[in-house]
Amino acid sequence: MKSAAKAMQAEEVAETGAHQIRDAIREAIVERRLSPGTKLSESDVGNLFNVSRTLARAALQALSYEGLVSVEKNRGAFVAYPSPDEARQIFAARRLVEPGILREAATRITPDDIGNLRELLREEGRLMSERGQTARRAEIKASGDFHLMLAEISGNAIMQRFMEELVARSSLVIALYGQSTASSCGHSEHGDIISAIEDNELDRACQLMLHHIAHIEADLDLRERKSLGLKEAFEL
Amino acid sequence: MKSAAKAMQAEEVAETGAHQIRDAIREAIVERRLSPGTKLSESDVGNLFNVSRTLARAALQALSYEGLVSVEKNRGAFVAYPSPDEARQIFAARRLVEPGILREAATRITPDDIGNLRELLREEGRLMSERGQTARRAEIKASGDFHLMLAEISGNAIMQRFMEELVARSSLVIALYGQSTASSCGHSEHGDIISAIEDNELDRACQLMLHHIAHIEADLDLRERKSLGLKEAFEL
DNA sequence: GCTCGGAGGATTGTATACGATTTTTTGCGT
DNA sequence: ACGCAAAAAATCGTATACAATCCTCCGAGC
Incomplete structure (x- = not known):
């Protein structure tokens, strides 16, 4: 890619x-x-x-x-230290644009593209099973690359750049507010989306994408952490 | 605003x-x-x-x-001198995001907001009837501000910034490829969209928005102008 | 002992300086 | 006259220098 x-x-x-x-x-x-x-x-x-x-x-x-x-x-x-509100806006933006990107990508996708996507998926899966920091980092990148590749396939460089920004910022948000130490991005859901595209079930693919994003967001704990750098940290 | x-x-x-x-x-x-x-x-x-x-x-x-x-x-x-392809991508991006922004804005819009929108519309109309460069420029800005105000109402600062970029770049595209000297943005269409929102006809509002964008785009002549700076300009 | 204030250091904001690259001009040769 | 090459001018790329601001820490005063 x-x-x-x-x-x-x-x-x-x-x-x-x-x-x-x-x-x-x-x-x-x-x-x-x-x-x-x-x-x-x-x-x-x-x-x-x-x-x-x-x-x-x-x-x-x-x-x-x-x-x-x-x-x-x-x-x-x-x-950057995104606030919970910023985090919500980032994911709201993704929910807003990703289905559209997906639709656009679906109309232009080639068998080659699908091959590349599946390849990426395999790589992602391989990294998931590995141990170690470097594998974890590579996995983070790979899971974002799935979304970016869709944007690339859509053929719209402007949306692609926007998605790059959103994915990068999402990574920050997950670093800050993510709870599960597990993968930041449900791996199997990526595969489901590809399958839906392959089967030409566009609406279902969009639904899956929305669920997928909601899934990531659900793993966040977006409560205002006011750093409690005051004495509250020691009282009680 | x-x-x-x-x-x-x-x-x-x-x-x-x-x-x-x-x-x-x-x-x-x-x-x-x-x-x-x-x-x-x-x-x-x-x-x-x-x-x-x-x-x-x-x-x-x-x-x-x-x-x-x-x-x-x-x-x-x-x-910037956007290519026809870039121009198409800019408007494709707008078609992709503006309905979503509109939906989001509709859920949060207040009577105050509607008042401001109508105010902006009146201003736009007033400028349309005026003559002169400065009026024309103010009109261009006002017609863009309508879209920006919706983004602002949506409450998503990220989408707002993205829309600012898209509207600004649209202005460049229209300057380059626009044909009608008339307003760059169908004035009445803006009003229709507000009315649809007021009447809680969300789907219709989105449809109107899409038509509105298509309308702007239809006024463009997106053929590759290869500047014909060569001798072609004088041959024939 | 605590607070307020100021000197000192660290860091950013802006300007200037110098080398590198591109464009234009000039001048020579054909 | 025309074309090409080399010099000159203009402009960008990067580094450095200096000024302004902020943070830290120490000491005077209460």
């Missing part, structure tokens, strides 16, 4: 250096190697990648447009 | 200076004072706003994330 996506999307912005840094940090965030709230100082980022603050800053700026990083004036950049 | 929108959205990024510049340029693009393809050199932008290239660059960068400006490596930034 990576090469295909890059190819059709045209390289657009480039911005040489900042691009790589942005992608590297985004990947770290999505794979949850960077936790929400972590400070990303411009100097540190610059030193880490051996570039000047100029580029580090540009990368952080870019990530803030995607909602993965929040920069506070004169205070610095932090890995 | 402006103050309400600002208030609920939280100021987020700030980035002080670049923010203003970005907004100013975006407004100029959306109101079509800047034509697609116009070069926006960093120095010129900087001089124009009396800031350094650093901030000018940041603003252009930001606009490129919104798809309003395309920056080409080592060549500079230009007001």
Whole structure:
């Protein structure tokens, strides 16, 4: 999927250096190697990648447009810490757009695409059975890639980019509010959706997608954690 | 709408200076004072706003994330010149998300909101009957604001931001491919949609929205204009 | 002992400087 | 005159420098 996506999307912005840094940090965030709230100082980022603050800053700026990083004036950049309300909005957005993307994708899907999707699924399953951090991270990415691949198949680069943003932000939300340590994305549900598409049961596929998203959301505990950094943490 | 929108959205990024510049340029693009393809050199932008290239660059960068400006490596930034295919994708995206936004908005809409919408409509109508460039520009903005206000009412800041991007890019597309010099957005159709919402006829409202978008799109001539900058322009 | 205030350090905001790349111009040769 | 090549100008890419702001910590005062 990576090469295909890059190819059709045209390289657009480039911005040489900042691009790589942005992608590297985004990947770290999505794979949850960077936790929400972590400070990303411009100097540190610059030193880490051996570039000047100029580029580090540009990368952080870019990530803030995607909602993965929040920069506070004169205070610095932090890995985004989505509020429960933001989390709800992210999933509401996904419920709103994913059925539409699915419908669009279904009208253009080729046997090749289905092959690729099933391939991705197998990979996902394989990772699920493996142990270890790296496998867990790869699994997180793979489960998101399923949704992204559908967006890619839909042929609409704009919706694809939007979905990339939503999936990435979802990863943050799950990191923050997810309860089950299990897979972030019901694996079997992905397969069911593909099957429904194959069988040309569009409406059912959409229903499954909605259920799937609701499933992910149901695993969240979206109560305001007011950090209780006050004395409440010790009283009682 | 402006103050309400600002208030609920939280100021987020700030980035002080670049923010203003970005907004100013975006407004100029959306109101079509800047034509697609116009070069926006960093120095010129900087001089124009009396800031350094650093901030000018940041603003252009930001606009490129919104798809309003395309920056080409080592060549500079230009007001985006959406291809016919891009144009189709923009409207496909709108058809995909606007009904959903409308549904969401309908469940939360208050009498106050309806009042504001009707107010906006009256303003739009007033501008339509006026002559002159400034009136035309204000009308363009007002017709877009109708869609944006619905997104705002929906209460989903993420969808709202996405719609802002789509509406802005639509303006570029219409500037490039629009045929009728008339209003870019069927004025009466907006009113019909509000009425349908008021009457609680949700499905009809969505249908009207889809027709409305199709209407706008139908006014476009999306044939590849290969600029015919060659001799073809004079042969024959 | 606690609070308030200020010096010091750290970090961001913005400007400027310099090297790299592209575009334009100029001038030579044919 | 035309075309091509090299120099000049313009513009971007990145680094560095300086100013402004914020945070920390220490000391004076109550």
